[in-house]
Amino acid sequence: MQVGINLLCLSGFIEEQHLGQIRRLKELGYDGVEVPVLRGGTDHYAWLGRELDKIGMRRTSTSVIPSSQASPVSSDPEVRAAGRKHLDWAMDCAIALGVESLGGPFHAPIGHFTGSGPTEDELRYGAEAHNAMAERANANGIFLSLEHLNRFETYFLNTMEQARAYVDRVDHPAFRIMYDTFHANIEEQNQPRAIATLGDGLGILHISENDRGIPGRGHINFAEVFAAVRKTGFDGWVTLEAFGAGLPELAAATRVWRPLFPDFETLFAESISFMRRGWAEAAP
Template structure:
């Protein structure tokens, strides 16, 4: 069972100056890191992949749809073409990085709403784009892990029930779901039931507290989530996602205006300990 951490707690674009902190992540005992791919080119991510190899860290990525002008679900063929080109770029960067999964809400622009839920034609256009993307990812030994968000961030995909239906619509074995406990805390009545609904469709399990700070300090019932994930046979990445107020662009995007952890080392150590101990305890309870 690999344990990782999303590097958005540190930066939205990894450079050489971040490598010392990333090496601390390795020394603390994480198996890998989740790299946000928002800008740059494949050459940059090939360099970063080499550095992560040197540190002995595996990796996954997250990406988004940055703008309504590059929406792969759009009815406008030119906009849709730009959206598909953006998905190709995100996958190019992930391949160069040596990532195992491309995750995140790379379905529709965050914060862009139509005033209604997703239509069948929006889903059909998205599924066509994601099926082609999954086919290419599979050729490189990768999976996709698409992330539903809460209703205040997108209308396209919000719940586990929707996500299960969308997985069936895409219909490719390399296409899975990133289950995020923060978003599910808003949208799901019962997270254990939500994970059971998704079954073997979960590619990455995002461990994110209700305030997006250090997991275990808030009110999300993580022991039940760990038990449900194991009951569903999940054996993929268990990845900590937390945000701070120190990076203005990330703070603005995530609406985090106050510090949610005292320092990176506390977040790294406490987060990994919480995930490992919680997962082990759930395994013991499941097999008892």
């Protein structure tokens, strides 16, 4: 397994001022970082990729659908085309950055609801867009890790039963699912059973506590999560996702209104120790 950390705990846009903290992550033993790709252009991400190479950090990325006017699952052909264009931009940036995987909820706009679950047409539009995206990813040595979200953030993809069916619908070897323990804690009755349902469709494991703070301090049973994941044969990215209240652009999107960890050093050090120990103890 490789241990990573989602850099949204630092910022929604990674710049030179964040490189010192990334060097500290390297010192602590993180194998790589998950870079938010929410804005900017390919030149910026090419620069960041070079800086991460100097530090010796591998990388994945995470992207979202930013607006209901650029949704790849919309019934409106123009909106759908804008959504496909946005996915192309996210892929351009990921390629420039030199990622191993492009992940995140790049299916439907976060916080946008239609009053029901996904329609057959929406699932078809999404699968067409994601199959084309996976084909391009595969040609560039990248795999996709589409993230499910809880029902309060999206209507499109909530459970592992839905995710497994969607993987089969997209039907591409470069298309997988980012399993997030925070969202699953809300939607699944039993996380080990959910993980088994997803099976070989798992692309990245997001370790996120029930309060989005430091893993191991909340009530999620990570021992059974690690055991269930290892039982599938997965040996890829195990990535910490924790959020703070210091970034207004993220606080509003993630509903984080209070500090969830005392400081970055505590978050970084305690989390990697917890993840490596939990993974080792879950060895079959």
